[in-house]
Amino acid sequence: MRNKIILIFVIVLVVLAxxxxxxxxxxxxxxxxxxxxxxxxxxxxxARFARMADALSSTDAAGFxxxxxxYVSSQGMDTKALAAADVEAEYAQAVFAxxxxxxxxxxxxxxxxxxxxxxxxxxxxxxGSYNEAVRVYNTSISGFPGSVVxxxxxxxxxxxxxxxxxx
Amino acid sequence: MKYILIAVGVIVVWAxxxxxxxxxxxxxxxxxxxxxxxxxxxxxxxxxxxVNSVKGYATHEKSVFENVTxxxxxxxxxxxPEEKGKAENxxxxxxxxxxxxxxxxxxxxxxxxxxxxxxxxxxxxxxxxSARRFYNSNVRALNTKVDSFPSNxxxxxxxxxxxELFSLDEADAAARNPVEVKF
Numbered sequence: 001m002r003n004k005i006i007l008i009f010v011i012v013l014v015v016l017a018x019x020x021x022x023x024x025x026x027x028x029x030x031x032x033x034x035x036x037x038x039x040x041x042x043x044x045x046x047a048r049f050a051r052m053a054d055a056l057s058s059t060d061a062a063g064f065x066x067x068x069x070x071y072v073s074s075q076g077m078d079t080k081a082l083a084a085a086d087v088e089a090e091y092a093q094a095v096f097a098x099x100x101x102x103x104x105x106x107x108x109x110x111x112x113x114x115x116x117x118x119x120x121x122x123x124x125x126x127x128g129s130y131n132e133a134v135r136v137y138n139t140s141i142s143g144f145p146g147s148v149v150x151x152x153x154x155x156x157x158x159x160x161x162x163x164x165x166x167x
Numbered sequence: 168m169k170y171i172l173i174a175v176g177v178i179v180v181w182a183x184x185x186x187x188x189x190x191x192x193x194x195x196x197x198x199x200x201x202x203x204x205x206x207x208x209x210x211x212x213x214x215x216x217x218v219n220s221v222k223g224y225a226t227h228e229k230s231v232f233e234n235v236t237x238x239x240x241x242x243x244x245x246x247x248p249e250e251k252g253k254a255e256n257x258x259x260x261x262x263x264x265x266x267x268x269x270x271x272x273x274x275x276x277x278x279x280x281x282x283x284x285x286x287x288x289x290x291x292x293x294x295x296x297s298a299r300r301f302y303n304s305n306v307r308a309l310n311t312k313v314d315s316f317p318s319n320x321x322x323x324x325x326x327x328x329x330x331e332l333f334s335l336d337e338a339d340a341a342a343r344n345p346v347e348v349k350f
Contacts, residue, residue, distance in 0.1 A: 008172065089212045127205065135198040142194065143187035160201035 016145065023146045027155055030137035034158055037130040038077055041161060044126035045071070045084050048119040052091045055112035064090040081161045091116075127161045134158045185321040192309040196330050199302035200248070203333060206295045207242070207251070213291065214239050214262070217284045221265055224272040231268055235261040248302075248333040255295075255335055262288070299333050306330045 049068050056064055067090040071083035095113065138157050141150035150156075218232050225231075238261040242254035266285075269275050276282075310329045313322045321327070 085208055088209075092212050092216060128202070131198050131201050135194045138197075139187075139191050139194045142190040144183050160198060161205075 020145045020149050023140070023143075024149045024153065026140045027137070027146060027150060027153070030133065030140045031155065034130070034133040034137045037126070037133040041123075041126040041130045042080070044119070044123045045087075048116065048123050049087055051112070051116045051119060052087070055108060055116050056091070056094050059094065059108060061090070061094040064094050066090075077159060077161070081159070131160050134160050182321055185318050186325060189309070189312065189318075189322065189325070189327045192305060192312065193327070193330070196302060196305040196309060199298065199305050200333075202298040203295060203302055206291055206298055207255070210288065210291045210295065211239055211243055213284060213288055214258075217262075217265060217281075217288065220278070220281050220284060221269050221272075221275065224275045225268045228268050231261075231264045235265055237261075248331040252332075252334045259335070296335075299335065303332050303334075306332050 049071065052064065053068065064087065067083065067087040071080060071087050074080050074083045095108065140146045141155050141157065214235065218235055221228075222232060235258070238254070238258040242251065242258045245251040245254040269281070309327075312318045313327055313329055
């Protein structure tokens with residue numbers, strides 16, 4: 001009887017160890033994918049901001065330039081995501097009408113503005129892919145036995161690429 | 168004894184899978200919410216431009232612009248989906264009055280910048296609706312699981328609660344009262 005109990009205990013341990021090993025592999029793969037998708041999102045934002053800067057090169061857009069600098073200098077994905085939203089807002093302010101002047105400044109080239117619009121889909125797709133990768137990663141470190149493995153190997157949750165704080 | 172051990176083993180394995188499925192649903196809902204959040208932010212960014220555009224023509228419609236500004240600020244300040252939903256409804260109503268004002272100014276309606284803003288707002292609203300549906304379907308799946316037996320036992324053990332739906336009155340009204348097609 002005692003031998004049987006020991007055998008069952010050993011089998012349970014082996015199953016748990018194998019399950020944890022598989023879970024660890026999933027976490028590593030999900031972490032790598034999330035990092036890769038972040039790089040793609042960062043690159044899409046960089047391309048978009050470069051085109052925005054190009055479109056605004058002939059006008060005074062100090063707020064936009066400051067927002068881009070904040071984006072470049074910010075550390076970590078969370079702060080970068082918020083900084084990216086600021087850049088978008090500053091760009092919109094610089095391009096669209098202010099105080100009833102409905103015309104886009106004549107110094108701005110329509111072709112360059114369209115070049116910025118052409119990056120909308122790429123940025124949206126990159127953000128969607130990154131958020132999906134974060135979901136897979138966060139799920140893998142929150143479930144069982146992933147949560148135990150994540151704690152052992154120091155994996156923490158990642159933040160979704162969002163526009164504002166809260167919830 | 169053997170059967171008891173097997174039964175315990177089955178229950179433990181089921182509990183682990185049920186727990187993991189809760190985690191998966193919660194993360195899906197959070198991902199969906201992040202998409203809504205991005206689209207809402209885009210909408211908030213477009214509104215000042217729209218207001219400034221209309222202001223140039225309709226200088227005496229002060230209360231309309233004040234309502235939109237207040238509704239936008241309330242929407243930005245809202246945190247939970249329920250608060251956001253209420254604030255968005257107010258904002259949509261306020262935006263309607265801006266467009267109603269614009270109707271009285273043919274020069275404004277013909278302005279390419281104004282048309283582009285309208286198009287962008289409409290596009291953003293469509294994206295919000297699509298993201299809202301995805302979020303709500305995930306939240307409904309989670310809430311159903313929280314209430315169903317036997318998964319409600321795991322939910323109460325690990326304190327998995329209901330998540331709030333993101334409701335917009337207009338969208339709900341449209342669903343309740345579909346467009347009539349007459350031949």
